[in-house]
Amino acid sequence: MSIDYQEKIPNNVNLSDDRRLQRALEKWQPGYQQWWADLGPDDSQDMDVYLRTAISVEPGGWANYGLVKMSEYRWGIFLSPAEQDRKINFGTHMGKPAWQEVPGEYRSELRRLIVTQGDTEPASVEQQRHLGLTCPSQYDLRNLFQVNVEEGRHLWAMVYLLHAHFGRDGREEADAMLERHSGDPDKPRILEAFNEDTPDWLSFFMFTYFTDRDGKYQLASLAESGFDPLARTCRFMLTEEAHHMFVGETGVGRVVQRCCQLMNEHKTDDVRKYGAIDLATIQKYINFHYSVSVDLFGQELSTNAANYYTMGLKGRFQETRIDDDHLLSDSVYSVAEVSGDKIVFADQSALTAVNERLRDEYTLDCQRGLDKWNKIIAEAGIDYKLSLPHRAFHRGIGSFSTIKVNPAGDIIDAAEWDKRQDDWLPSATDRAYVTSLMKAVTEPGKMAAWIAPPGKGINGQPTDFEYVRFN
Numbered sequence: 502m503s504i505d506y507q508e509k510i511p512n513n514v515n516l517s518d519d520r521r522l523q524r525a526l527e528k529w530q531p532g533y534q535q536w537w538a539d540l541g542p543d544d545s546q547d548m549d550v551y552l553r554t555a556i557s558v559e560p561g562g563w564a565n566y567g568l569v570k571m572s573e574y575r576w577g578i579f580l581s582p583a584e585q586d587r588k589i590n591f592g593t594h595m596g597k598p599a600w601q602e603v604p605g606e607y608r609s610e611l612r613r614l615i616v617t618q619g620d621t622e623p624a625s626v627e628q629q630r631h632l633g634l635t636c637p638s639q640y641d642l643r644n645l646f647q648v649n650v651e652e653g654r655h656l657w658a659m660v661y662l663l664h665a666h667f668g669r670d671g672r673e674e675a676d677a678m679l680e681r682h683s684g685d686p687d688k689p690r691i692l693e694a695f696n697e698d699t700p701d702w703l704s705f706f707m708f709t710y711f712t713d714r715d716g717k718y719q720l721a722s723l724a725e726s727g728f729d730p731l732a733r734t735c736r737f738m739l740t741e742e743a744h745h746m747f748v749g750e751t752g753v754g755r756v757v758q759r760c761c762q763l764m765n766e767h768k769t770d771d772v773r774k775y776g777a778i779d780l781a782t783i784q785k786y787i788n789f790h791y792s793v794s795v796d797l798f799g800q801e802l803s804t805n806a807a808n809y810y811t812m813g814l815k816g817r818f819q820e821t822r823i824d825d826d827h828l829l830s831d832s833v834y835s836v837a838e839v840s841g842d843k844i845v846f847a848d849q850s851a852l853t854a855v856n857e858r859l860r861d862e863y864t865l866d867c868q869r870g871l872d873k874w875n876k877i878i879a880e881a882g883i884d885y886k887l888s889l890p891h892r893a894f895h896r897g898i899g900s901f902s903t904i905k906v907n908p909a910g911d912i913i914d915a916a917e918w919d920k921r922q923d924d925w926l927p928s929a930t931d932r933a934y935v936t937s938l939m940k941a942v943t944e945p946g947k948m949a950a951w952i953a954p955p956g957k958g959i960n961g962q963p964t965d966f967e968y969v970r971f972n
């Protein structure tokens with residue numbers, strides 16, 4: 502399963518054995534490179550960056566670290582090793598051998614899932630493209646670029662599946678991935694959160710914490726797929742995704758830490774005076790990014806999701822570790838809904854509730870980071886607790902999208918919402934303040950005033966290592 506870097510497209514799928522596929526992908530490659538040059542990270546092409554490059558897909562020692570010129574980064578196609586005699590583990594085909602080719606009857610559903618997943622990857626690169634110009638440190642700049650190149654590779658992963666398994670319409674979908682753009686009024690990205698701006702580094706850390714974590718849960722569900730090439734591709738993507746969430750978790754943690762430090766030093770909550778971001782503003786950013794990210798799980802009750810499950814295309818998180826019939830035809834799951842002026846829980850078919858179950862698992866996982874950030878605050882002796890807003894707060898998709906709910910979960914009227922929303926979500930003033938802090942700090946080891954230095958460097962390097970050469 503070693504990766505062949507001699508090829509024009511590095512890969513571990515024996516691409517050279519399939520000349521037609523190789524040619525088709527090599528034809529797509531220049532368009533991708535052009536897209537990266539146009540809409541990838543601004544002004545980065547000449548920089549040498551200390552990046553991790555995948556050299557193997559085996560667990561442990563799968564990556565190489567070294568300075569890479571951004572314009573020469575090698576994107577490739579890497580699948581995790583095949584599991585021998587893998588079976589379909591859920592739905593009506595349970596127990597049958599996993600599909601190596603697209604099951605004809607489920608072609609359009611499978612294509613839709615792959616396209617939706619694939620579309621998010623270049624979208625995030627587009628959303629983050631200006632951030633390098635205002636990096637808080639070299640360490641952070643390097644992390645941003647690491648995330649960006651890997652999201653680019655995740656697009657390759659989905660484009661490979663489209664080219665290898667969906668013929669002409671797959672190739673058309675692959676082309677369309679480079680035609681839709683984040684926030685484009687005519688050709689937007691498919692999922693709403695990927696059309697929002699990522700205008701500043703606090704938003705970036707929140708995005709990598711909350712939205713990349715949706716990626717983790719969606720990829721983990723697709724990694725259970727009965728369509729084996731999709732499962733294998735997603736398993737390898739998950740390995741890379743872990744670093745992205747680390748960037749988010751530690752990034753927000755360092756902003757919290759810096760704030761607490763200044764609160765103690767100056768005996769005040771108003772750290773804006775000292776160029777840091779106050780806890781109340783951090784809470785508003787959490788409210789925003791969490792609510793936008795929970796929307797990405799779709800409707801609470803979804804026949805699409807039920808169909809994907811029954812067809813064996815998209816499973817639950819860690820499907821094989823769940824002890825039940827893996828059909829869900831007779832089981833129930835507790836789902837929140839609106840009843841009069843209250844939000845209550847009611848049992849629903851577990852099959853139609855698979856999106857909601859995944860959202861619940863995601864929320865539990867999100868809370869872990871909040872606990873860590875709260876520990877930083879408590880250790881600084883400060884009496885303040887960050888929290889996740891209620892699941893119904895600020896929703897654009899699903900049964901709460903038509904009502905107004907405060908972060909505590911009380912249904913409120915539109916007038917109250919209008920009056921209070923700036924207390925709950927970043928206001929124009931908050932955003933302008935955070936933007937005002939965004940000034941590039943590029944000397945090795947130096948940090949912007951609003952963020953604490955990282956606990957340690959990348960790959961055992963010191964924090965003042967020269968992670969980026971600007972040339």
Ligand code: BYC
Nearest residue numbers: 618621625692693712713716719796797799800803805806
């Ligand atoms: N925005 O039955 P429902 C990542 C539409 S992130 C706009 O609930 P379904 C990453 C929906 O299309 C992970 N529209 O939908 C992170 C449907 O439309 P139709 C990305 C939405 O399909 C950071 C209708 O509402 N991967 O990897 O069950 C950086 C009914 O909804 C949205 C995936 O998402 C929305 N948020 O659930 C980089 C996995 N939600 O049919 C990367 C693949 C719903 O009425 N996607 N709609 O026209 C899926 O599994 C599903 O498409 C979803 C939606 C879970 C997203």
